[in-house]
Amino acid sequence: MTKVTRRGLLSMAGVGGVGAAAGLAAGFLGHDAVAGAEPPPQPDSDTVPFHGERQAGITTPAQDRLHMAAFDVVTEDRDELIALLKDWTAAAAAMTAGKEAGATGAVNGPYDAPPEDTGEALGLSAGRLTLTFGFGPTLFEKDGTARFGLEGRRPAALIDLPHFPGDDLQEQRTGGDLVVQACSDDPQVAVHAIRNLARIAFGKAHVRWSQLGFGRTSSTSRAQQTPRNLFGFKDGTNNVKAEDGGLLDEHVWVPAGAPAPEAWMEGGSYLVARRIRMHIEIWDRTSLREQEGLIGRTKAEGAPLSGGTEFTAPDFGAKGWADAPLIATDAHVRIAHPSQNSGVRMLRRGYNFTDGSDGLGHLDAGLFFIAFVTDPRTHYVPMQSAMARQDSLSVEYLVHTGSGLFAVPPGVRPGGYVGEGLFPA
Amino acid sequence: MTKVTRRGLLSMAGVGGVGAAAGLAAGFLGHDAVAGAEPPPQPDSDTVPFHGERQAGITTPAQDRLHMAAFDVVTEDRDELIALLKDWTAAAAAMTAGKEAGATGAVNGPYDAPPEDTGEALGLSAGRLTLTFGFGPTLFEKDGTARFGLEGRRPAALIDLPHFPGDDLQEQRTGGDLVVQACSDDPQVAVHAIRNLARIAFGKAHVRWSQLGFGRTSSTSRAQQTPRNLFGFKDGTNNVKAEDGGLLDEHVWVPAGAPAPEAWMEGGSYLVARRIRMHIEIWDRTSLREQEGLIGRTKAEGAPLSGGTEFTAPDFGAKGWADAPLIATDAHVRIAHPSQNSGVRMLRRGYNFTDGSDGLGHLDAGLFFIAFVTDPRTHYVPMQSAMARQDSLSVEYLVHTGSGLFAVPPGVRPGGYVGEGLFPA
Numbered sequence: 001m002t003k004v005t006r007r008g009l010l011s012m013a014g015v016g017g018v019g020a021a022a023g024l025a026a027g028f029l030g031h032d033a034v035a036g037a038e039p040p041p042q043p044d045s046d047t048v049p050f051h052g053e054r055q056a057g058i059t060t061p062a063q064d065r066l067h068m069a070a071f072d073v074v075t076e077d078r079d080e081l082i083a084l085l086k087d088w089t090a091a092a093a094a095m096t097a098g099k100e101a102g103a104t105g106a107v108n109g110p111y112d113a114p115p116e117d118t119g120e121a122l123g124l125s126a127g128r129l130t131l132t133f134g135f136g137p138t139l140f141e142k143d144g145t146a147r148f149g150l151e152g153r154r155p156a157a158l159i160d161l162p163h164f165p166g167d168d169l170q171e172q173r174t175g176g177d178l179v180v181q182a183c184s185d186d187p188q189v190a191v192h193a194i195r196n197l198a199r200i201a202f203g204k205a206h207v208r209w210s211q212l213g214f215g216r217t218s219s220t221s222r223a224q225q226t227p228r229n230l231f232g233f234k235d236g237t238n239n240v241k242a243e244d245g246g247l248l249d250e251h252v253w254v255p256a257g258a259p260a261p262e263a264w265m266e267g268g269s270y271l272v273a274r275r276i277r278m279h280i281e282i283w284d285r286t287s288l289r290e291q292e293g294l295i296g297r298t299k300a301e302g303a304p305l306s307g308g309t310e311f312t313a314p315d316f317g318a319k320g321w322a323d324a325p326l327i328a329t330d331a332h333v334r335i336a337h338p339s340q341n342s343g344v345r346m347l348r349r350g351y352n353f354t355d356g357s358d359g360l361g362h363l364d365a366g367l368f369f370i371a372f373v374t375d376p377r378t379h380y381v382p383m384q385s386a387m388a389r390q391d392s393l394s395v396e397y398l399v400h401t402g403s404g405l406f407a408v409p410p411g412v413r414p415g416g417y418v419g420e421g422l423f424p425a
Numbered sequence: 426m427t428k429v430t431r432r433g434l435l436s437m438a439g440v441g442g443v444g445a446a447a448g449l450a451a452g453f454l455g456h457d458a459v460a461g462a463e464p465p466p467q468p469d470s471d472t473v474p475f476h477g478e479r480q481a482g483i484t485t486p487a488q489d490r491l492h493m494a495a496f497d498v499v500t501e502d503r504d505e506l507i508a509l510l511k512d513w514t515a516a517a518a519a520m521t522a523g524k525e526a527g528a529t530g531a532v533n534g535p536y537d538a539p540p541e542d543t544g545e546a547l548g549l550s551a552g553r554l555t556l557t558f559g560f561g562p563t564l565f566e567k568d569g570t571a572r573f574g575l576e577g578r579r580p581a582a583l584i585d586l587p588h589f590p591g592d593d594l595q596e597q598r599t600g601g602d603l604v605v606q607a608c609s610d611d612p613q614v615a616v617h618a619i620r621n622l623a624r625i626a627f628g629k630a631h632v633r634w635s636q637l638g639f640g641r642t643s644s645t646s647r648a649q650q651t652p653r654n655l656f657g658f659k660d661g662t663n664n665v666k667a668e669d670g671g672l673l674d675e676h677v678w679v680p681a682g683a684p685a686p687e688a689w690m691e692g693g694s695y696l697v698a699r700r701i702r703m704h705i706e707i708w709d710r711t712s713l714r715e716q717e718g719l720i721g722r723t724k725a726e727g728a729p730l731s732g733g734t735e736f737t738a739p740d741f742g743a744k745g746w747a748d749a750p751l752i753a754t755d756a757h758v759r760i761a762h763p764s765q766n767s768g769v770r771m772l773r774r775g776y777n778f779t780d781g782s783d784g785l786g787h788l789d790a791g792l793f794f795i796a797f798v799t800d801p802r803t804h805y806v807p808m809q810s811a812m813a814r815q816d817s818l819s820v821e822y823l824v825h826t827g828s829g830l831f832a833v834p835p836g837v838r839p840g841g842y843v844g845e846g847l848f849p850a
């Protein structure tokens with residue numbers, strides 16, 4: 001399973017120098033090469049390129065595990081923020097290539113300094129790690145005052161999300177100036193990445209919230225099997241997928257032609273994150289009939305209740321016994337369908353979570369909903385409003401306990417840094 | 426990656442019956458076969474046998490992921506407790522074989538009843554799932570009063586753990602009448618198993634606490650690579666391993682010859698669980714020298730600081746510069762070594778965890794320590810006491826925030842149920 005990667009090789013290279021007389025190893029690799037200056041790794045099916053027109057981790061076929069963290073920036077100095085974004089970019093390029101976060105890594109730096117990598121991913125492969133960065137509304141302004149010289153740069157689409165009926169948001173799971181989505185097939189790799197970015201941020205930004213997702217709940221490529229969420233249903237069937245070029249341009253990416261202060265977002269996207277607690281114990285005591293009716297699809301195959309197989313289009317006009325619609329009027333897939341939402345779609349990329357117990361004897365489990373959209377004003381808020389009012393699944397079985405909206409800038413070209421367009425030289 | 430298993434086949438078998446006219450599927454498979462009555466699955470490298478002399482999940486080569494849950498029994502009826510243990514046994518035998526928790530599974534039961542499996546593991550392989558059951562002190566007596574007719578059956582070794590210096594135990598992460606350790610290479614499989622056992626327990630027992638572990642921190646077989654904990658060090662090097670037959674008998678299994686009321690524990694073991702928060706942010710800012718000194722091993726290879734390679738025995742007498750011992754007197758591996766502990770050893774089987782943030786800007790991360798020992802009075806309490814006082818790693822970087830001690834009965838023979846010996850007919 002574990003492949004030998006540059007990360008593995010680096011650590012092995014270190015072994016000779018440490019070992020028996022560990023005290024002697026101090027500083028023997030004290031060059032100051034930056035991570036980005038190392039020779040590019042061998043292309044490997046296990047790594048996802050970091051640089052490119054778009055950030056990775058959006059249309060990348062959804063990896064199995066997630067660690068997402070939102071950060072509060074604790075400095076108010078523009079140069080320090082830029083320096084942080086540059087440091088993060090270098091570390092992200094290295095880690096996604098299966099290398100350690102810093103040039104000298106966990107074991108090859110000076111013996112009397114803290115290591116430049118925390119070491120728990122030594123010997124693991126890159127596990128298709130992607131790191132996707134975003135900016136929250138509070139990075140641009142707080143209490144009506146602009147920060148970091150970003151007057152007028154906050155995109156109009158980066159709204160403060162409204163309160164939706166039924167929301168029970170916890171302050172300590174909501175918001176954040178910066179967000180990092182780490183996805184990998186190996187959770188230890190995803191946790192390692194977030195932890196090293198937090199380490200690098202010391203003194204500039206600290207973790208506001210973080211969320212581990214143990215199982216993906218969406219397929220984002222036609223090459224993937226549709227996974228299941230904790231209601232036991234296939235999730236991702238009718239998702240926008242990597243292969244849907246035109247749909248991506250229409251519904252996911254920010255188009256060209258924005259007014260000048262927002263031009264830095266062209267080719268980017270908006271990330272909606274919602275921590276949705278699911279009442280799984282209650283759900284587990286409802287009948288299969290009720291469950292399928294609430295979703296509007298069969299549990300076994302994920303076919304619409306109007307007939308066919310998983311990828312058959314739902315027929316919302318189809319009627320059954322006593323003229324009742326086969327897909328109920330309050331079914332989730334009806335209310336979330338483009339035909340009910342002025343044609344809008346989203347790229348969903350959520351994860352199942354469980355965070356221990358709720359203190360009442362239930363598991364604190366649910367779906368960490370992540371979606372990428374071209375504009376949350378048209379592509380998220382109306383649908384969520386409809387769901388919060390009419391969708392029986394949402395009304396009866398779901399509670400939103402955390403929330404975030406982030407502007408995800410376009411990809412990074414080699415030599416650049418994430419969000420560079422926001423900070424003209 | 427995903428193998429076709431009986432679980433997968435079962436769900437496919439259901440597809441024909443559901444689909445278009447889902448409403449017609451009701452009850453078409455209404456036989457009342459119990460899970461255990463189904464034909465045994467094909468032997469598969471991906472399943473670990475459930476039945477046997479010992480419970481699985483102890484010497485089983487440590488799987489990658491953990492979901493552990495402790496339960497409070499809410500009935501005081503002995504027969505209901507026994508019925509629960511029988512139901513759990515049947516479901517555990519089925520799920521560890523890659524089957525669904527109940528006979529009709531997520532999709533083949535009567536359409537107007539809750540499904541007998543929650544469905545989120547449909548299509549996944551067994552992922553080497555093991556389920557290991559244990560009994561806490563409070564199952565036997567509460568507030569000095571015996572429960573379930575178990576007067577005099579509480580083993581002397583199932584003590585109330587003492588308070589150790591520095592302990593900061595949270596009530597809602599501590600104790601429990603019953604414990605279930607679910608280990609699998611796939612976290613979705615482990616979470617599914619705990620959730621279905623909780624579902625089956627409804628009305629009889631509820632979840633007191635649960636813990637997800639995303640990365641194993643111990644190897645328990647010589648065939649495994651040594652993994653790393655969140656301090657970035659290899660963990661498990663000098664663990665007791667599956668191949669150590671004699672050591673297992675001496676240090677892990679409860680021997681024959683116990684007094685009659687405890688005879689039901691022969692061939693079992695004691696499970697110590699400690700949720701240990703690690704101050705990783707502070708650790709990450711200490712030098713490599715300090716880190717290696719605190720552990721007593723090198724970070725790269727895990728070799729003792731007295732020299733050699735990973736599996737070289739540490740030489741605690743070896744001295745270096747200025748006559749200082751190469752392995753410091755307060756180093757973790759010295760204080761935990763059998764030579765300092767009357768020769769005792771333990772089988773460690775812990776997992777890395779991260780549970781979001783602590784609200785101060787740090788990750789709430791650490792090591793969920795699990796050990797199996799023949800008797801916690803000799804094999805855990807003295808070592809933990811020494812560590813809490815002398816081991817600088819523990820004193821400076823660790824806080825114990827949760828705790829549990831459980832009697833793990835021997836394995837289940839086909840037709841029996843877990844803990845049967847405790848309830849003579």
Ligand code: HEM
Nearest residue numbers: 198199201202203205206207706707708710784785786787
């Ligand atoms: C990513 C953000 C953070 C990192 C990397 C971090 C890291 C550290 C480090 C390295 C130390 C060790 C001593 C030192 O250097 O001062 C420390 C100690 C401490 N931190 Fe943080 N910290 C972060 C955020 C915070 C925040 C936001 C708070 C409080 C609001 C906080 C509260 C403390 C306290 C009280 C200690 C003292 C602990 C002790 O020595 O017993 N930290 N932290």
Ligand code: HEM
Nearest residue numbers: 229233234235236237238239276333336337338367383384
């Ligand atoms: C715990 C929360 C949720 C669960 C369990 C859930 C479950 C599902 C399921 C099973 C499907 C059908 C399969 C598929 O096409 O992927 C689906 C579809 C969908 N869901 Fe959700 N969902 C949840 C929350 C949300 C939220 C918050 C939104 C957006 C506001 C949303 C938007 C959609 C959309 C757009 C579709 C596709 C509809 C279509 O085009 O057919 N879902 N969901």
Ligand code: HEM
Nearest residue numbers: 281282283285359360361362623624626627628630631632
């Ligand atoms: C494994 C243990 C548990 C399971 C499987 C479970 C399951 C359920 C189920 C199925 C319901 C739906 C309604 C019903 O059947 O009554 C429910 C509701 C509820 N449970 Fe639990 N429960 C558990 C433990 C607890 C505990 C220990 C408490 C409180 C101390 C609790 C508090 C509640 C409350 C307040 C509701 C009502 C929620 C509502 O309908 O809005 N539950 N639980």
Ligand code: HEM
Nearest residue numbers: 654658659660661662663664701758761762763792808809
């Ligand atoms: C966060 C907490 C802990 C960390 C990070 C940690 C780390 C380590 C490391 C890196 C090793 C050396 C490699 C090995 O032989 O496995 C080790 C060994 C060991 N640890 Fe821990 N440990 C922790 C807690 C504990 C606790 C609570 C105990 C028992 C009370 C314990 C008992 C042992 C034992 C018995 C050994 C083997 C010593 C030998 O025979 O050489 N550890 N630990």
